[in-house]
Amino acid sequence: MSLRLTDISYTYAADTDYAEAALRGVSLDVAPGELVLVLGATGSGKSTLLRIAAGLMEPRSGSATIDDDPLDRASARGAVGLVFQDAESQLFADTLIDDVAFGPKNLGMDAVSAQAAASEALEAVGLAPAVFGTRSPFSLSGGEARRAAIAGVLAMRPRYLLADEPTAGLDAGGRRLLKSLILHTRERAGVVVVSHTAEEFLGEADRVLVLSAGTTHWYGQASDVVADPDVLVGAGLVAPDVLEVQRLARQAGLSIDGFVLDPDRAGRRLAEAGGWL
């Protein structure tokens, strides 16, 4: 059971003068319970990859499957949830509960079940239905609106969740809430997080796909990226500061045995290695 993209390629406007190869030979797979982090600078093909993984576009070559069935708009419907960077711009209904119920209703649920699913999803994102349910989506703050939009996707109980820069533009509290929401979703769904910075989810990811100019720069275990953050640099990305300082310290001769992402631990190890503790 997995969402699997194998060796996919995509070219925009393929038969015209404006042909632009967005992806070439990229592979990715995620199973429920896993978190795959896709890293890439702007223009690396991330948004194309996302749309293909959501079944909204078909790859020109290669295969895309969901639980061994071909991945297309029909098979992705309800099974693959997509959360955009400015997810809050999808809110449209008169009341929040109606907006969140939109997805379930489109999937054929009757009004009562859809409402129940919406309530449950609102609860899950920390927007108590009793308090927020009847409010207008446009009366919410930025962070609340972001979570409301995610509730709209989670209400469909997707088996896979694709999130594009889920924490962009949020303050510390908002980021923390969103991250725990995504990790919670990972418990029963396969999650793909697309980002241009590794910090937020590198520690929790199972695998990392690094895209560069539409091709796979690197694909492997997240722990390998932590051990060798240089794999990011070649793709025009910046290694997390926490790893970079450990790398530089080792380069300067200090004996640092494996890098860690947790800043408290990293700080102590560095202080010890430097003879300050």
Added chain:
Amino acid sequence: MAALREVSLALEPGEIVAVLGANGSGKSTLVRMTNGLLGADSGSITVDGIDTRDQARTRDVRELVGVVFQHPDDQIVATSVEDDIAFGPENLGLPRDEIRRRVDQAIESVGLGGLERREPHLLSGGQKQRLAIAGALAMRPRYVVMDEPTSMLDPEGRSEVLALIGSLRAAGHGVLLVTHDLAEAALADHALVLSKGETVFEGRVEELFGATHDLPAWGLELPPIAVIARTLADSGVPLNLTDLRPAALAEALCR
């Protein structure tokens, strides 16, 4: 509901003051007060002695204070880079050659040379934000107020804009940097923290970085690298708590 309550701050040319706070702390209201878009219910706001409530001198205030808002797309008005930068000087009724001069200088200050005729929707996030800053600079302000300038940018855009902010200070502008990101605030000379409309901290940025116990209550979070710097400093490593460059920390560590 009060957005701000008895908040005071002063900004001098050649310094960066950071105003921090979680979303909803009143930061954006403050931004709109700096150039007279909003007025205060009580207290006063003056720019080089001019009261922002003085309607007759609104133009002077807005020439002295350039404001860059959060979403660059919602500030870009024209269909090309140089036309948008020219918007401000055009509004001031300046002669054509003066407008040309200011546009060219602003483009150079923000590093958008070569993109004069580019349409705004074809610019990257960082370029759009630099365009917005150029538009403000073309008014020749003494003070530049920026509302969360890097929150929607990718790492490349962020470092472009942060470098630009540093050079604005070097060029003698007074910069008010409103943000929720402590890493950004590290650039500043001193900082103010707002929480629910009230001032909860005021002082040097190093002190702010040291107030680890209060930060969560204020909706702020030390960037991971600053946590490392804190740990190292506590172990006796001589370093500057606000210089968050990994290279600087590694160097201090190995000394």
Added chain:
Amino acid sequence: MALVAVPVPFGQYVPADSPVHRLDARAKLGVAAAFTVALFSVDTWLGMAVAGVVVAAIVTISSVPWRLALRGLKPVAWLLVFTLVVNGLRWNAPDPAVHLGPISIDGPGLATGAFFAVRILLLVMGTSLITLTTSPVALTDGLSSIMRPLGVVRFPVDDVAMMLSIALRFVPTTAEEAERIVVAQTARGARFDEGGLLTRSRAWVPVLVPLFVRLFRRADDLALAMESRCYTGVGRTRLRQLVMRPVDWLALLVAVAVCVAVVVVR
């Protein structure tokens, strides 16, 4: 439903450095007006052929690829066919030479239809040459310059010009946002391609509402940003200057002269 935006240059403008591109926007607008009048005065195939040659010549000089120049005809293809059909086919005509049941082809009618169709074709191509060779900025500047005399009757020329310019600036941005919202709602199971007219119209509510809310918020923010840069609507000077050079006057004069000649000579 197209999820992919083919990167055709916005508003059909194809940047290049040809004599046509370099002409003042106002001269081009004037030439187009003269061309239109002349086109509607011509009533011989010879005249139409000459008009065709003129258009072809301008397309060639402008270095715009023919494919793009002809692209403007796609939306009116149905109109061309309709014109041919309406003029060239008869219902229950007496003594039809060629017929299929009650429908017959009327020779002279077909010729007339073809004539009208060619006129429409040349009209569309001729006018689309303006947007192909004139940047949006130049167009709005040209239009507002031409509108200036209306200021005498208190027409808000500057305000309208500013609105046009801002609208143009936001078309690509808004199109991108609309696409993203369509994608987001599609991923929530929305369908835009099924049902009757009413169902389909309702299906667009989840796209139009957020789009409009965004636009209104953007308008508010933009107003603040404009005020911050001292926009008051009056007393503005301009960076760009539209100057009619001799070649611009020449192009305009030639076009007007030819037009007059055509109208007179028919």
